[in-house]
Amino acid sequence: MIRIAAMSMRSRRIPIALVIIALTTSMALLLAVERIKQSSQKGFNESLGGVDLVVGPRGSGLELILYTVFHLGNPTNNITTETLTDIAANSAIEWVVPIALGDSHRGFRVISTTNEYFDRIKFAGDQPLSFAEGAAFGEINQVVLGSDVAKDLGYRVGSSIFVTHGSESLGKLHDDFAFQITGILNPTGTPTDKAVFVSLEGYELIHLGWASGSQTLSLKNLDIKTIPKERLYPKTVTAAYVGLASKLSLFKVSRSINDYDEEAISAVIPGVELAKLWSIVGTVDSVFKLMNWLIIGISLISMVTMTMTGLDSRTREMTILRALGATPSKLAGMIMMETALISVVSISLAIGLVRLLTWGTADIVSQWAGIRIELSWIAADELLTLWIIVAAGLIASLIPASMVYKRSLHQGFSS
């Protein structure tokens, strides 16, 4: 019976191929959207491993996370380093890594921070940052690059770069002070790959003589060695990443920072803020999902329609098989088997197509959107979704199958 069904399908290969194409593309679309969503969520969630709290100026917690971690948007206020010193005195806090944002280099954001950043910040769970080339900065004029920056701009350790004032590429260049590349990080699949790291002192130095966005003094005219060290320690920073000695004290420490009355600051838990982000994005995601399921539904309907319209032209085939002793249930089973085969073939093609697309476009998507799509065949939840589609197809095929079942042998003969 399987051979007959296969031969019968072969004789109707063009309409069946069209249905398979429709089902394959709709299922591939569903898988791709789901995979991009999961990859972006995973990328976001894994971007700030090891950080328990982000401390910044009081305001929107989500906004703070977006501009400090994901380089989306610009900081509006700063917090003082004096406040950070106060916070760090809390015995529950193990470490504090300040960051200052604002400048850029050829479209990549500059993060000024301390060397501790490279030891404390983790990615993809608890993987530490590591250097592909060189090491962390040790001098005021040294810079570390994220992997994408080095790759895209073709930089190597030892090259010199200038930093642009502000985040716009058309901003004024800090061309009076060059940074020498001392290290290039390994890829992480996080915004770290697209960042340029300088020391807090180096960042402070290039802003000496700047007021209200204009340069009034050039470093070329200064002997940097004569500048007192304390003059180069920043009075304010954009935010700080905080690590706790114990996760159990998370809410307590968070509350104590939020209650700090010397300055309007807040401590946000990255995971909580990201959950808020996903709930906002979730609505759009639901609409996408709904549209995808509609497309799949339409494809299934077209499959059933094709089967039903094909029944009339298959009367001779069905009648001959019935006359030879095929029971109505065997013929109905044959129809369902065809549907199952179409669904399984479509699923296999959809999995292959998504795999091919992710393999072919992973680098482009990573560069364009910063989303690192995992190269995997199929996840358990995706498989479940696909089996739901097969089940829906089989249920839908009950309609033509029951038509075949009910059609008596005599009806076949007389037609």
Add this chain to the structure above:
Amino acid sequence: MILKTSGLSYDFGSGKAIHFPDLQIRAGDKVVLVGASGSGKSTFLNLISGVLPIQSGSIELKGHPYDQLSGRQLDSLRADHIGIIFQSLNLIPYLSGFGNAQLGLQFSKKRQSRVDDVDQAITALAQKLGLTPELLHQQPSAMSIGQQQRIAVIRAMLGCPDLILADEPTSALDPTATEQFMTQLNTSIDPDSQAVIVVSHNPEIIPLFDRVIRIGEDQ
């Protein structure tokens, strides 16, 4: 006894029932049902094959009364004991001659058990019916009507079913091909185990059969 019918009649809803003669078919019988168009020849054949439900009377095939069988049992009985040749459009278009012939065994384990080598059995029957082995590998669309009818005969004969039913199998053939076809059909059956009933409105084939049943005349 292969087949026994008794008191059969059939009403298509007009209120005027067609009455059929009682039949007793034994191995070796070659029976032709003749009658005018619309006399009920095909209806009689459809009742015998179990295609039409019995309204009145009884049919027994190899001792199995139809009215005591479920639909599934009747399908199984037909697959095991009856080979059917239709008037036209006998073959499944997407299967080769060989594939169509093989279908005769598809739904009957009993018939399968009677064939040791399917390829050899089909080739032997094809030779008997004057078909070349090459033709067996062609699609029905590449065959003449006569060749298609012969493939249908192979399908009906394969696995030696007890009863061969043929509904006007020569209606699309010219007189020479008709006589040749009927002779080949009659000589293909095993007189010790098989019988054949052919429906025809062609009086010229009557001499080829040893019993003539007239349908539509007063029973």
